[in-house]
Amino acid sequence: MMAAFIFVCSIVTLLQFFVWYCRSLIAASAKEALSPEVRDVTGIARAASGEDFTRVMQLLQLCPERPEDRGSIQAVGTYFGLLNFVRATLARMVPSMRAWTESERGSCAYFAAVALERRIAFSRGMLAQQMES
Amino acid sequence: MPGPFEYIVWFLGTLLEASVVVCSIAKGSFRRYLTLNVYMLAASFVNIVRFKILLTYGFKSPEYGYFYYYSDLLLTIALYCALMGLYSYVFEEMGAEQYVRLGAVLLLLGTAGFSFAVVQQYSSRIMSHFVLEASQNLYFVGLVLTYVLWGAMLKLRETRTRLIQLVLALGLYFSVFAASYALRNLSTSLDGVWPYLIPVSGFLLPLAWVYAFWRIPEDARIAPSRLAVVPR
Numbered sequence: 478m479m480a481a482f483i484f485v486c487s488i489v490t491l492l493q494f495f496v497w498y499c500r501s502l503i504a505a506s507a508k509e510a511l512s513p514e515v516r517d518v519t520g521i522a523r524a525a526s527g528e529d530f531t532r533v534m535q536l537l538q539l540c541p542e543r544p545e546d547r548g549s550i551q552a553v554g555t556y557f558g559l560l561n562f563v564r565a566t567l568a569r570m571v572p573s574m575r576a577w578t579e580s581e582r583g584s585c586a587y588f589a590a591v592a593l594e595r596r597i598a599f600s601r602g603m604l605a606q607q608m609e610s
Numbered sequence: 611m612p613g614p615f616e617y618i619v620w621f622l623g624t625l626l627e628a629s630v631v632v633c634s635i636a637k638g639s640f641r642r643y644l645t646l647n648v649y650m651l652a653a654s655f656v657n658i659v660r661f662k663i664l665l666t667y668g669f670k671s672p673e674y675g676y677f678y679y680y681s682d683l684l685l686t687i688a689l690y691c692a693l694m695g696l697y698s699y700v701f702e703e704m705g706a707e708q709y710v711r712l713g714a715v716l717l718l719l720g721t722a723g724f725s726f727a728v729v730q731q732y733s734s735r736i737m738s739h740f741v742l743e744a745s746q747n748l749y750f751v752g753l754v755l756t757y758v759l760w761g762a763m764l765k766l767r768e769t770r771t772r773l774i775q776l777v778l779a780l781g782l783y784f785s786v787f788a789a790s791y792a793l794r795n796l797s798t799s800l801d802g803v804w805p806y807l808i809p810v811s812g813f814l815l816p817l818a819w820v821y822a823f824w825r826i827p828e829d830a831r832i833a834p835s836r837l838a839v840v841p842r
Binding site: 479480481483484486487488490491494495497498500501502504505507545546548549 | 728746747750753756757760771774775778779781782785786788789791792793795796817818820821824825826830832833836837
């Protein structure tokens with residue numbers, strides 16, 4: 478009985494902490510401005526939308542990985558999947574949820590674009606180092 | 611003898627735990643987050659001793675099993691102390707450190723007493739069951755305390771990004787482990803999965819803390835309203 482109670486509570490809090498953690502990752506990158514070059518490549522002219530996420534992730538996979546970013550990108554990717562699930566189920570019944578999931582999906586896309594910006598800068602740094610040596 | 615999986619898990623786990631301390635020293639945060647760093651150092655040390663026992667006695671030996679669970683209980687207590695360190699850090703401006711310490715010790719003793727009382731009722735092998743029960747309950751108490759700390763941080767409008775990420779990662783870790791221990795107590799049919807699930811979940815915390823120490827500057831700030839799921 479005790480174990481079942483702990484299990485249910487832990488699963489609920491796990492979900493909550495996961496959402497908060499992903500939101501903290503996204504919020505930390507929301508202040509960073511995208512360069513015009515990355516805006517061109519990703520097609521994010523003004524605000525990012527959820528539809529941009531998959532395209533930006535594909536572009537991310539073309540760049541050399543930065544080990545310190547890998548975990549956070551995977552976490553936000555999972556969060557995006559969770560949002561898609563909520564959008565396809567709960568948001569159909571609750572209209573206010575739909576606007577919220579859309580805005581969150583857009584934030585995920587912006588996070589991915591900022592990660593792309595960092596990876597491009599990282600690749601350029603590596604190239605410059607190779608040219609020097 | 612250990613297979614490639616055990617070697618990889620051991621190597622990655624130890625490397626990640628040591629990386630947390632290295633990143634924290636490199637970024638000049640070792641003393642500020644002393645309890646977190648002491649926990650990570652202890653975890654790396656325990657990992658090395660566990661591996662030595664694994665090599666000597668084997669993965670399925672009782673020696674390895676006993677050492678694994680006993681050291682896990684000690685590490686859980688150390689992580690509990692790390693959480694109290696975060697409490698002190700959040701409430702330092704209020705001067706409430708001594709109350710936090712007193713409350714933490716009382717809660718720890720209370721959890722141990724409760725676990726012992728539960729085990730005494732249904733088990734003849736009190737000590738080994740106590741270790742498992744106390745670990746499960748401590749993970750759950752840790753989870754509740756992290757939840758309370760996070761609630762207080764939202765209420766106090768905490769803006770320190772690194773601190774926020776450290777606390778949230780700890781919440782995630784406690785949730786995963788409390789759920790895993792509870793599941794193990796609920797169902798013995800998962801015994802085959804257990805030795806693999808727990809060590810892999812153990813990567814969560816050092817990975818998130820390495821990211822927080824390495825990527826997030828100490829002076830980085832975020833608006834707490836951005837984290838609340840319901841817009842404020």
